Amino acid sequence: MTKPAVLLLAHGTPDTIEEIxxxxxxxxxxxPLPPAVVAEIQxxxxxxxxxxxxxxxMRQAELVRQxxxxxxxxxxxxxxxxxxxxxxxxxxxxxxxxxxxxLAPHNSRTSVGLYRRAVVGETGKAPFTVDFVPxxxxxxxxxxxxxxxxxxxxxxxxxxxxxxxxxLFTAHSVPVRTIEAGDNYERQTRETAELVAAAVPxxxxxxxxxxQSQGMSGGEWLxxxxxxxxxxxxxxxxKHLFLQPIGFVCDHVExxxxxxxxxxxxxxxxxxxxxxxxxxxxxxxxxHAVAALVRQRLAxxx
Numbered sequence: 001m002t003k004p005a006v007l008l009l010a011h012g013t014p015d016t017i018e019e020i021x022x023x024x025x026x027x028x029x030x031x032p033l034p035p036a037v038v039a040e041i042q043x044x045x046x047x048x049x050x051x052x053x054x055x056x057x058m059r060q061a062e063l064v065r066q067x068x069x070x071x072x073x074x075x076x077x078x079x080x081x082x083x084x085x086x087x088x089x090x091x092x093x094x095x096x097x098x099x100x101x102x103l104a105p106h107n108s109r110t111s112v113g114l115y116r117r118a119v120v121g122e123t124g125k126a127p128f129t130v131d132f133v134p135x136x137x138x139x140x141x142x143x144x145x146x147x148x149x150x151x152x153x154x155x156x157x158x159x160x161x162x163x164x165x166x167x168l169f170t171a172h173s174v175p176v177r178t179i180e181a182g183d184n185y186e187r188q189t190r191e192t193a194e195l196v197a198a199a200v201p202x203x204x205x206x207x208x209x210x211x212q213s214q215g216m217s218g219g220e221w222l223x224x225x226x227x228x229x230x231x232x233x234x235x236x237x238x239k240h241l242f243l244q245p246i247g248f249v250c251d252h253v254e255x256x257x258x259x260x261x262x263x264x265x266x267x268x269x270x271x272x273x274x275x276x277x278x279x280x281x282x283x284x285x286x287x288h289a290v291a292a293l294v295r296q297r298l299a300x301x302x
Contacts, residue, residue, distance in 0.1 A: 005071040005090060006294050007100040007130075008061050009083060009115045012076030013051040013252060017042050019079075026078040037216050044257040053252035054079070056281050057103065060250065063287035068294060071095070075118070083118040091127035099297045100132045101290060103249050105142060106192065107135035108185035110174050131297050137188040138195060141289035145280055146192075146246055147199035153277030154203065154242050161273070165240035167203045168229055169193035171247030172254060173211035176220040186222060192246050212245065212263075213254045226263050234270035241267060243276045249286060251279045 014023040020042050024033055045051065057074055065072040073090055075083035090098060102115045112134060120126050136142060150167070158164050171189035179186050193209045210229045214221035226243070233241060243263065245255055259276055267274040280286040 002096045003071075003094050004097045004099070004298060005073060005093075005095040006061075006064060006068065006290075007073050007075060007086065007090065007098045007119070008057065008064070008290070009075050009077065009100060009102045009119070010053065010057045011104070011111075011252075012079030012082075013053040014045075014079055015050070015054075017045050020045060023079055033216075040216075044253060044261075047261060048253065048256040051252045051256070053250060056250040056252075059282045060103070060287060060290070063282060063284065064290045064294070067287050067291035070294075073098075077115055077118050083115070084121060087119060087121070087126055095128050097129045097301075098126075098131070099294045100130050101136070101293060102133065104247070105135065105137040105139070105249070106171065106185050106188040106247060107137075108174055108178060108183050109181075110178055110183075110185075131301070133293060133297065135184075135188060136289075136293055137192045139289050139293055141285060141292050143192070143195045143199055145283050145285035145289055146196045146244070148285055149277040149280065149283070150196060150244050151200050151202070153244075153275065154200070157240070157242050157275045161240045163240070164202070164206060165242050165275075166233065166238060167197070167207035168226065168241055168243045169196065169207065169209045170212040170226060170243060170245045170259075171209075173214040173222045173225075175215070175217075176222055179222060189247055196244075196246055212247075213258050227266055230263070230267050230270060230272060230274075234267075234272055239272060241272050241274045243274055245276070245279070249280045251281060255279055 014020050021038055061072040061074050073086050075086035077083055100119055102112045104111050116132050119130060174185055190209055197203055197207050208229055210224045210226045211222045212226045248255055264274045
């Protein structure tokens with residue numbers, strides 16, 4: 001008897017500030033970070049209190065379970081519940097086939113590639129068959145979910161500003177060397193932004209794209225940066241900006257600190273009021289998008 005299930009994969013986040021050094025060791029695969037970098041990340045977490053990524057991912061999993069009527073598991077790459085332990089639990093529960101969906105819709109070997117390896121383990125084979133979804137950046141319902149959040153927030157912000165304010169879409173940056181090696185991440189993130197913008201024709205000709213949260217490690221990271229775009233808008237006399245991260249599907253430190261604190265302060269210092277829409281979080285449309293993706297993969301099985 002077959003028993004299909006869904007495995008949602010996410011980055012993971014520490015539960016307390018004290019756990020951050022151990023968490024970062026997982027992120028870097030044991031490579032030590034300068035104490036100043038660790039201290040800065042702890043400081044950022046202290047300003048937002050804690051990251052809600054885990055609880056929001058669990059809520060998303062529950063909504064997908066309700067939608068599909070199938071078991072939905074969650075595995076985190078860098079913190080609890082770890083992917084390898086979740087896979088073992090699935091095997092104990094009798095799962096025979098899983099559709100694995102990375103909650104980062106854009107494929108990069110620095111993210112999705114690592115999730116795939118975490119699922120199959122050192123042997124290269126999970127204890128059940130796995131249909132790993134490599135990318136879903138253009139999934140129609142995902143675009144609709146982002147567009148819904150954008151339209152609601154942008155319409156209100158523009159009404160308050162008394163003008164149609166510019167939109168800036170963002171995604172997490174990756175090292176340039178990753179793209180030069182043939183990675184499709186940059187193309188996919190820009191395509192998502194174009195699709196979301198097309199779904200909200202009110203912003204036509206009034207949007208841009210940038211990469212955020214460049215790493216603290218050496219080497220060149222993908223741009224343009226959010227800060228450089230803010231500088232250009234300030235020089236053009238703009239007083240308002242609406243920023244939507246389309247590389248993330250729920251609130252966490254890259255949204256709650258990088259956007260809500262760092263970028264907002266940077267913009268304010270240049271006379272620009274920065275706003276953003278609500279993240280997807282427990283959006284019913286987002287759960288529909290994941291469920292539709294899983295149905296497609298299960299229907300395509302021999």
